[in-house]
Amino acid sequence: MAEKNNDFEPNIVAFLCNWCSYAGADLAGTSRIQYPPNVRVIRVMCSGRVNPLFVMNALQQGADGVLISGCHPGDCHYMQGNYYARRRFALMRNFLEYLGVEPERVRMSWVSASEGAKWKEVIEEVVSGVKSVGPMNKFQRRQLNW
């Protein structure tokens, strides 16, 4: 609590698709590319597997930001999963913004298996975005003092 923004290290939950983004992040690792260590990766089979409620639930359980990443349009291993994900995410992001959750906290990206360098850029962008809006202190679960 009460961290100053400049030494606030956000928790970011990233949902990565098995075929592109997870492999891209893996490539960043094996190529020894340095990127901020704020990301906790959850591997899903497809970005189309990401239920918008995952985003809500992550924010509830203490994430300061959420990233969903999948294959570029047209490259989805299951042909169409990322197109569905794109629609769902567009609506979710607008809605959370409407409730007062800064759009910097919920991001989506396309990262392919060969884009280790892009993965680093995405993470840097996401982390600096979340740092700029500070800790999530709106609707996470907390102990109530009755």
Place this chain on the structure above:
Amino acid sequence: MVDVERLREIAREVISRDDVRQLIGYRQGTYGFRARPAFITSPEEVDQLIFSPACVNNLATYLTLEEKLPVPRGQEPDLRKVAVMVKGCDSRALVQQMEEKAYERERIVVLGIPCTGVVDMDKVEKRFPDVLSRGEITLEGDKFVLSFDGQREEVPKEELLADKCKRCRYPTPLVYDQLLDEAVERFADDDYSDVLELEKRSAEEKWAYWEEKFSRCIRCYSCRNVCPMCYCEDCVLDRLNPQWMRRSVDISENTAYHIARAYHLAGRCIQCGECQRVCPVEIPLMELNRKFYKDVEELYDYEPGTDAEAPPLLATFKVDDREDFIL
């Protein structure tokens, strides 16, 4: 205005048919100006039926609420049709339900009511508190006429009209077997001014606004139960494993509930306003639904409940959907 005699005559014909087992319409409520749903199963009961600006309920809900018990061996399921009276907005619920293949078109008989607007009962009761004896509301020109206890009061339409009717795009039902009156012209349109006003605020102001609203919610789930589009047998709000929302009533779980409810109606909510009408603590649920309604129209040029042949919004995509927000 729908002529009640004609309404009853048509209803009598419909319920007398061999292939119709039930007719859902409106009847006078027990007190005050209220009307309530009527479930008619025989021609003798038809004389209860009414239609007036007090008939606010969306009866499309009942088509999906009915519990379908397993049929004992040797018995045939009752496949006879259900007839239902719908206003313009209610008919869109039917269209959307059929778009989602909730049931077949042949299973229902639709009696369409071209609608000139209904009252907001809260506004009526604020204006005429403690009217317990039965009263009547009619629309004459641009005035609602309320008669009760031998009195007769005229009120300008604008003052008692439900908010949804002030932005109604489809007053004449979009689907019907029989229309109970002449079709009415569209008399209003939606400019999303309420949503636009909220969108302009800063993140802090928005959250302060919603935190106050959500913190009032007692999680009675009336808004879900009344909604014609909330008919999943296995609802995410009831699930125990995984449990998306805990049962506790606090700001975190309440917010989760409201996100989940509104999101599950994205591209499906047909703006009948029932959820907000039944909320006991006056949470402006329509402001949540309408955000999605507006976004869906802007981003995907899609309006729920207007085309039974269209694929459901989130079960389809276009290759060139907008993606300027993606890194």
